[in-house]
Amino acid sequence: MQDNASRMRMIRDQLREQLFQGGLQPGEKLPAERQLSELFNVSRMTVKDALAALEAEGLIFCEDRRGWFVAYPRLIYNPLSRMHFHRLVSEQKRKASTQVLKVASELASPELMAVMALRELTQIYRVQRCRYLDSRPVLLVENYLNSHYFPGILDDDLSQSLTELYATRYGYQNRRSRFDVQPCAAPEHVARALHLASGQMVLKIIRVNYNQADQLIDCEWEYWRHDAVCVRIDSLDHGMSSRTL
Amino acid sequence: MQDNASRMRMIRDQLREQLFQGGLQPGEKLPAERQLSELFNVSRMTVKDALAALEAEGLIFCEDRRGWFVAYPRLIYNPLSRMHFHRLVSEQKRKASTQVLKVASELASPELMAVMALRELTQIYRVQRCRYLDSRPVLLVENYLNSHYFPGILDDDLSQSLTELYATRYGYQNRRSRFDVQPCAAPEHVARALHLASGQMVLKIIRVNYNQADQLIDCEWEYWRHDAVCVRIDSLDHGMSSRTL
DNA sequence: TAGTGGTCTAGACCACGGG
DNA sequence: CCGTGGTCTAGACCACTAC
Numbered sequence: 001m002q003d004n005a006s007r008m009r010m011i012r013d014q015l016r017e018q019l020f021q022g023g024l025q026p027g028e029k030l031p032a033e034r035q036l037s038e039l040f041n042v043s044r045m046t047v048k049d050a051l052a053a054l055e056a057e058g059l060i061f062c063e064d065r066r067g068w069f070v071a072y073p074r075l076i077y078n079p080l081s082r083m084h085f086h087r088l089v090s091e092q093k094r095k096a097s098t099q100v101l102k103v104a105s106e107l108a109s110p111e112l113m114a115v116m117a118l119r120e121l122t123q124i125y126r127v128q129r130c131r132y133l134d135s136r137p138v139l140l141v142e143n144y145l146n147s148h149y150f151p152g153i154l155d156d157d158l159s160q161s162l163t164e165l166y167a168t169r170y171g172y173q174n175r176r177s178r179f180d181v182q183p184c185a186a187p188e189h190v191a192r193a194l195h196l197a198s199g200q201m202v203l204k205i206i207r208v209n210y211n212q213a214d215q216l217i218d219c220e221w222e223y224w225r226h227d228a229v230c231v232r233i234d235s236l237d238h239g240m241s242s243r244t245l
Numbered sequence: 246m247q248d249n250a251s252r253m254r255m256i257r258d259q260l261r262e263q264l265f266q267g268g269l270q271p272g273e274k275l276p277a278e279r280q281l282s283e284l285f286n287v288s289r290m291t292v293k294d295a296l297a298a299l300e301a302e303g304l305i306f307c308e309d310r311r312g313w314f315v316a317y318p319r320l321i322y323n324p325l326s327r328m329h330f331h332r333l334v335s336e337q338k339r340k341a342s343t344q345v346l347k348v349a350s351e352l353a354s355p356e357l358m359a360v361m362a363l364r365e366l367t368q369i370y371r372v373q374r375c376r377y378l379d380s381r382p383v384l385l386v387e388n389y390l391n392s393h394y395f396p397g398i399l400d401d402d403l404s405q406s407l408t409e410l411y412a413t414r415y416g417y418q419n420r421r422s423r424f425d426v427q428p429c430a431a432p433e434h435v436a437r438a439l440h441l442a443s444g445q446m447v448l449k450i451i452r453v454n455y456n457q458a459d460q461l462i463d464c465e466w467e468y469w470r471h472d473a474v475c476v477r478i479d480s481l482d483h484g485m486s487s488r489t490l
Numbered sequence: 491t492a493g494t495g496g497t498c499t500a501g502a503c504c505a506c507g508g509g
Numbered sequence: 510c511c512g513t514g515g516t517c518t519a520g521a522c523c524a525c526t527a528c
Binding site for chain 4: 042046049063064065067
Binding site for chain 2: 009012052053056057058074079080175176177178179180181182183184185198199200201203226227229230231232233234235236
């Protein structure tokens with residue numbers, strides 16, 4: 001009996017085969033951890049490790065205290081295409097929705113002052129929204145607007161595209177942006193919104209936007225479920241083109 | 246006694262404070278898990294969970310069976326700047342080195358055929374290299390070259406920049422590229438090279454390059470340690486400019 | 491209220507790294 | 510060789526979800 005592979009690996013590999021062969025549909029629920037541990041005759045910790053490995057592969061995902069589910073295809077997200085979320089999603093034949101979680105007017109934090117190059121005591125508007133892909137929360141976005149450039153915007157409908165609102169109400173065009181993409185741990189409020197356990201890994205995208213006068217008008221913290229997105233960048237083709245695939 | 250926070254969170258937060266206050270230097274080793282579990286009077290599993298949370302935050306990192314260490318700053322990687330690794334690193338005042346792990350000539354796998362739009366039975370060259378940042382392995386790169394475009398390249402020095410080799414020996418310029426960025430689990434050989442435990446999360450960047458005649462000449466699988474890199478994209482400024490900060 | 495995953499214990503042995 | 514993290518057990522209680 002060759003026992004080079006650990007039990008965790010064996011269970012992981014068996015589960016993976018079952019997922020592929022069994023033709024489970026995205027979103028379908030897996031048996032509970034306790035059931036799997038009986039089924040494979042191992043402890044629950046070992047099952048958890050195997051499930052975590054499959055999660056890292058992007059084959060399944062976990063919702064806090066709800067269970068494990070078969071993964072959905074990743075959304076292909078091209079930040080340079082400047083397409084707003086709902087259009088991006090519908091072009092990929094998926095369903096999008098947005099929920100505004102919080103709207104506030106507050107003083108910029110030191111961290112934000114650094115990113116947005118603000119003076120002390122600058123007032124900013126803060127908009128927190130959760131975006132859903134096929135009814136599943138996959139993205140928490142926090143927008144920080146320099147209040148100086150957006151008088152009265154908080155009275156508007158903020159569940160629509162902010163970029164469009166900037167253009168139609170204030171005449172701002174996005175001239176250039178900067179994106180920083182990096183994996184990080186989900187802060188508590190992000191974990192809650194995305195149904196993750198606290199400290200789980202997410203993909204964080206910090207975006208800073210400049211208008212046609214090269215003024216830094218707003219920035220955006222995006223927290224994506226790491227298994228829900230693939231960031232695509234084309235080194236040509238970053239105009240207003242609608243090609244994403 | 247308010248006990249809302251779990252022990253794991255308490256230990257995590259205490260450790261984090263210690264790391265910040267104690268002024269530990271990047272690369273410095275933390276006490277062993279067993280020592281920490283005695284120090285905090287909890288089981289080793291709880292310590293592991295706390296350490297994993299700090300790892301997800303990017304504050305510490307783990308090397309398989311070597312221990313836990315204080316994290317280094319992330320390398321800022323701008324794929325659109327077309328700067329090769331060694332220059333990128335030295336401009337950020339860090340130290341770079343490259344080790345060629347494997348060079349082979351083989352038939353394209355089905356997956357590769359799909360990505361590179363190859364016909365069946367196409368011969369490709371495969372170059373596997375490990376790149377080091379301050380003597381720490383942070384990136385495993387696998388290049389797949391369409392052998393048709395690169396006769397005799399395997400005899401060359403492959404530890405240098407391939408892009409430069411393409412230009413000087415074959416006259417190929419990079420006209421455009423496509424990047425797909427997504428977190429995924431490290432395959433076994435990647436985990437080994439990067440000193441990770443198998444199944445750990447890495448940041449995978451698939452890059453496809455076209456030459457001046459718009460021919461798909463090669464593609465590249467990059468596996469980054471997730472805590473070692475920040476991918477930066479500027480929506481203007483993607484020429485040959487040397488600005489990265 | 492029943493079922494789920496989240497957290498936690500107090501041990502144990504194994505495989506690998508490095509002197 | 511010893512020290513390290515990797516893996517694993519067989520339980521336990523808690524917090525939250527969903528009904």
